[in-house]
Amino acid sequence: MPISVLQFGLGEIGTRIAKLLTEKEGIEIIGATDIDPEKVGLNLSGYLGIEEELGVKVLEDPQEVFSKEPDLVLHSTGSHVPDIYPQLEQCIKAGASVISTTEELSYPYLRNPDLSRDLDEMAEKEGVSVLGTGINPGFIMDYLPTVVSGPMQEVQSVFVQRIQDASVRRKPLQSKIGVGLDQEDFQTEIAEEGGHVGLAESVAIVGGGMGLELEEITETIEPVIAEEGKTTDFFHADPGQVIGIKQVSIGRYKGEALITLDLRMYLDAEEPRDYIKIEGSPEMELTLSGGTHGDVATPAVAVNCIPKIVEASPGLHTMITLPSPAYFEDLDNKDIILSNILS
């Protein structure tokens, strides 16, 4: 029996997740929902541009799909836990496990400890598992450095720097990082809104993953300013205007910075990459060349977590409480044992 899945949210990421789900064996999409009037009523296969006829129409109300009792919900609607809490509650009470790309859900205890406890209790009671994941937060700046500490006898400090070239990204990302704004508008429109959501959560994932008792997590956001005029498909920035963001979140213990996460997303950023350096014994220094494109990688992480969440104990999980997601083709083949093939 394939696992039955509801795709909850058909924005950019949700749509890519739905398409990726159709490419996997052992997974059946039995419903898709979105509130966008232009999407409601569409045939999902046509909307995704795939040949296979899924027999699924995009609905506005997920409750109609819950009557079909999906095993699992892939959820991509918002960034903040309080906003999406009622949706999670609806999924859990319908008996479905949830994998969500909600940024704050990657480590929900940080900003919403009470809601997190409620989610955990509710999921345990209903016998389902809930996970927030994605590439950032969820993998590159938090889960991966935690994994990389696995061969270390001693950790003194963790530094992660993610440099993304925003020139090749889509409009919402360029908008999110303030491309084309004056510096004073950046302060009110970007900096006060918090910029990229989830950087402090990433600090907490690293700290929680290594059992480090952080006493404080801070975040700062600065604009990156154009030295020369720059034009993208969507925006233009004159010299002196904003072309992106430099956001830093630091986790401290007794005033000392133990974890520093440095995220830079701006137009024409040179040498985009993900870089992890953990001081200690042995020192670990790792570079992912070219960086990791969020629009491709976030759907992949979410889908690749499916084999892990279906076997997880009930309750609210984070990436550090589950076995690592890995690429898979066929959900029914995930427990393959390789024997007697040595020649």
Added chain:
Amino acid sequence: MPISVLQFGLGEIGTRIAKLLTEKEGIEIIGATDIDPEKVGLNLSGYLGIEEELGVKVLEDPQEVFSKEPDLVLHSTGSHVPDIYPQLEQCIKAGASVISTTEELSYPYLRNPDLSRDLDEMAEKEGVSVLGTGINPGFIMDYLPTVVSGPMQEVQSVFVQRIQDASVRRKPLQSKIGVGLDQEDFQTEIAEEGGHVGLAESVAIVGGGMGLELEEITETIEPVIAEEGKTTDFFHADPGQVIGIKQVSIGRYKGEALITLDLRMYLDAEEPRDYIKIEGSPEMELTLSGGTHGDVATPAVAVNCIPKIVEASPGLHTMITLPSPAYFEDLDNKDIILSNILS
């Protein structure tokens, strides 16, 4: 209550594990065993060179320690599953979980499927968990690439290259890679003995972790030949003699190489590093600068797996069935929740 541990084997790795165990909170070494007559009877604190008096004497017979009912055994005695099977059986039947650095145990199904099934059943029956791990096999060339595939929508092929400078390694490693041998002696003494143990297991971990149905795993071993004379603290190689090893293991499906692991260990190797490249979408290319020193990292991986194995379901595990090991200081603090510290 701290977790009580028996250190089973006090060779180079076992000794380093024991020392690292004494540096962790929430873990108590209640026994240590080794068959070396020069170690039997020694006071463990003195042998490890630590100030804390552990009150443990090195014993020849582990059975004496099992009467104290250790929760966990850290096991480092051999490389091959059939050789250490009776020791694992002894641990399991004494009701202790096991973390072992036995290379073949990192993926025991490959060479010993029947013994693996027996271990799994025995561990389940006794309610304990068994894991084989280490840095290589166990982490760098297998677990880490599997993790790195987590953000991938499609995987076409996996290539991992580990280049180690053997000049800075200890005598047994230099001996294992044939330093100073003539080329014909290399064939009989090194190549036919299989070289580094565990490279084919690493291929199987990657294949199993990604659900890839490999049909064949092959291994080749070649000597690296001195162009000029080289002298280490332990050996000398004239031009034309062996200074190390190049070992390649390939996992194939329908004749196509899906997984290629390339291990080079030789004197004065330039740019020692670990390099992972996974072709697919998105392509992942990762470099760990300087490589990862096995004598430091293997004990760390083994000890850092403790929090994961004590919470694991009973049975025989591999790295891909458990949450990732991560650095920790205090076993009692491993489930720390970070809340309300955002400022």
